[in-house]
Amino acid sequence: MAFGAVTAAILLAPGAHADVDTDFANQLHGYGIYGQRDYNAWMGKITCERLATHVDTTAFQSATFLRGNLDRTTSTQQVWQFLATAVQTYCPEQTPALRAAADSSHTTTKEQR
Amino acid sequence: MTTRLPLMQCCAMTVAALIATAMSGAAPASADATDEFPIPHRMIVTTCDAEQYLAAARDTSPVYFERYMIDKSNRPAYIQQMAEDRIHWFFSLDPAGRRQYSEDTATDVYYEQVATHWGNWAKVFFNNKGVVAKATDVCTNYPRGDMSVWDWR
Numbered sequence: 001m002a003f004g005a006v007t008a009a010i011l012l013a014p015g016a017h018a019d020v021d022t023d024f025a026n027q028l029h030g031y032g033i034y035g036q037r038d039y040n041a042w043m044g045k046i047t048c049e050r051l052a053t054h055v056d057t058t059a060f061q062s063a064t065f066l067r068g069n070l071d072r073t074t075s076t077q078q079v080w081q082f083l084a085t086a087v088q089t090y091c092p093e094q095t096p097a098l099r100a101a102a103d104s105s106h107t108t109t110k111e112q113r
Numbered sequence: 114m115t116t117r118l119p120l121m122q123c124c125a126m127t128v129a130a131l132i133a134t135a136m137s138g139a140a141p142a143s144a145d146a147t148d149e150f151p152i153p154h155r156m157i158v159t160t161c162d163a164e165q166y167l168a169a170a171r172d173t174s175p176v177y178f179e180r181y182m183i184d185k186s187n188r189p190a191y192i193q194q195m196a197e198d199r200i201h202w203f204f205s206l207d208p209a210g211r212r213q214y215s216e217d218t219a220t221d222v223y224y225e226q227v228a229t230h231w232g233n234w235a236k237v238f239f240n241n242k243g244v245v246a247k248a249t250d251v252c253t254n255y256p257r258g259d260m261s262v263w264d265w266r
Contacts, residue, residue: 042175042179043175043176046175046176046179049179049265053264053265055171065172065175068172068173069173
C-alpha cells in the first residue's frame with residue numbers, strides 16, 4: 001500500500017513553479033500532511049542530502065529517518081508519500097532509490113504468496 | 114498644538130514611570146553557571162565522544178544540525194579546524210572539568226577563544242537543551258571517532 005503511494009506520488013507530481021517549497025507544501029497538503037512549511041522543506045532537502053552523501057543508502061533508511069522526525073501522527077503511508085514527493089521535488093536523480101524500494105517490496109510480496 | 118504638549122508630557126511621564134517600575138522589579142543579571150547553563154547537564158555527563166554525539170544530532174535534530182553545518186561551512190578552514198579541535202578537547206574532559214569550563218565561559222565572555230572567531234562554534238553541542246537531550250539519549254548507538262560525520266557539506 002505504501003509503495004502504491006510512492007508510485008502515485010511520482011505520477012501526480014505537479015510541474016515546477018516559481019517557489020519550489022510552496023509547491024512541495026501544497027502537494028503535502030494533498031496527502032493530509034501539514035506542519036510548518038519551512039520545516040517540511042528542510043526535511044525534504046535534508047532527506048535528499050542524506051541520500052546523496054550515503055548517510056541513508058536505501059529509501060527504507062530514508063523512511064526511517066523521516067518517521068523519526070515528522071509529526072508523530074504521520075502514518076506509514078504518509079511517510080512514503082512525503083519521501084516520494086521530496087525526491088520528486090528536490091532530488092529527482094534519487095528516483096531509482098525509490099523504485100528499488102518499490103521493486104524489493106513487490107518481490108517480497110510475490111515470494112510470500 | 115497647545116493641547117498636545119500636555120498630553121505628550123503626560124504620556125512621557127507614564128512611560129518613564131512604567132520603565133522605572135519595570136527596572137525596579139527586574140532581577141539582577143547573573144553571570145554564574147548552573148547545572149544546565151550555559152552547557153546542559155547531559156552534555157557534561159555524557160560518555161559519548163564528539164562524533165557519536167554529532168551523528169546522533171544529525172539524525173535526531175536534523176534541521177538544527179544542518180544549520181550548524183551550513184554555518185560551519187561558511188567559516189575559513191582554519192576556524193573550522195579550530196572548532197573541531199576545541200570540541201575534541203572539551204569531550205576529553207571529565208564531568209568536573211566540563212562543569213568548570215561551563216563556569217569559566219559563563220563568567221568570562223572572553224574565556225573561549227574560538228568564540229571570538231566564531232560565536233556559534235559549539236551551538237549544536239551546547240546551546241539547545243532539547244537537542245542535547247535527544248542526541249545524548251541515543252549517541253551510544255553510533256561508532257566512536259567516526260570523523261566522516263564532520264564531512265557534511
